[in-house]
Amino acid sequence: MRILHIISEAPPIRSGFARSVECLSRELSKLGHRVDVVSAKSIRHWRVGEIKLCYDFGKIYTLNLDDYDVVNIHGHTPTFSDNFLFSVKTRARDKPLVYTFHCLVNFYLSPISKLYNKVMGYLIGLADRIVVTTPSYFNFVRFSDKVRLIPWGVDYEFFHNRREKGDGYNVLFVGQMRPYKGLSILLKAIRGLNLTLHVIGDGPDRYRYQALARRLSLNNVCFYGNLDDLKLREFYSRCDVLTIPSISENEAFGLVTLEAAAAGCAVIATDLPGLRDVVGPFGVLVPPNDLEALRKALILLSREDVRSCYVEKGLKEAKKYSWEETGRRYAELYRELV
The missing domain is CATH 3.40.50.2000 (Glycogen Phosphorylase B;)
Incomplete structure (x- = not known):
């Protein structure tokens, strides 16, 4: 399969987001899949404190999706994962779409953060499957029939x-x-x-x-x-x-x-x-x-x-966690949709 990951941070950045997509891509490649990653590094954005505000809507809404069998968006990342969700579903409605729910958003503007998380709770329903990494995140997803639990791993x-x-x-x-x-x-x-x-x-x-x-x-x-x-x-x-x-x-x-x-x-x-x-x-x-x-x-x-x-x-x-198992389960999930 040809798989596109869309995530706000990727190597060489050192972060949990970057580490997870790096290790997942490695395991999927071992299984014979072709994996590409698009990150905020290639999308023009402003940085306001901890928040990256993407404004490169031309690139977001013209990204070539034809070369891929599956698109996997990672979030929540305001103005990034949300815009890509809209972009993929409006431009390639039949393209299999997976959303990996990494975390909630809380940037100290509590009412705005709560509203954003609530809106995203509905918006991720655009995806064909929603992956959560721990059981606690089930509580924040409304579309239980679409949710799969796939933890990250460790070497x-x-x-x-x-x-x-x-x-x-x-x-x-x-x-x-x-x-x-x-x-x-x-x-x-x-x-x-x-x-x-x-x-x-x-x-x-x-x-x-x-x-x-x-x-x-x-x-x-x-x-x-x-x-x-x-x-x-x-x-x-x-x-x-x-x-x-x-x-x-x-x-x-x-x-x-x-x-x-x-x-x-x-x-x-x-x-x-x-x-x-x-x-x-x-x-x-x-x-x-x-x-x-x-x-x-x-x-x-x-x-x-x-x-x-x-x-x-x-x-x-x-010992219960492995990147090999994470990669295998993601590959199975993608095959369900293709």
């Missing part, structure tokens, strides 16, 4: 590396430097704790977080920027705990939680729709934006006897 064998015990208690953050990731909460939570925080990732707010660490007089925080997978694997193997302190529903599946679990890290994550289903069986969940709860979880997992129990559960749970 377990790659990340299941030999552990290298670091000095002291080492905590890891991996993610983009964006407000919804909650790094400011994490920096405040570790104040006065006997640990080292390793921060991996980049983004427009990196310097703001570095300045916050200085204002808090944190001498136990190291910023590394983006790292390739080999370097990232080294940090997973040396750190004791990965924490995902995200504060809004913009957080999706949380791929890094499975990577860390496969490497033998305990995991702390916030209780959000995507994360709770993935991390709940093996990690510690805390309420979003709750500095004290996050701090208590970090103190709890500083005890090696407690941490080892979570690590053991994480290793077992991570």
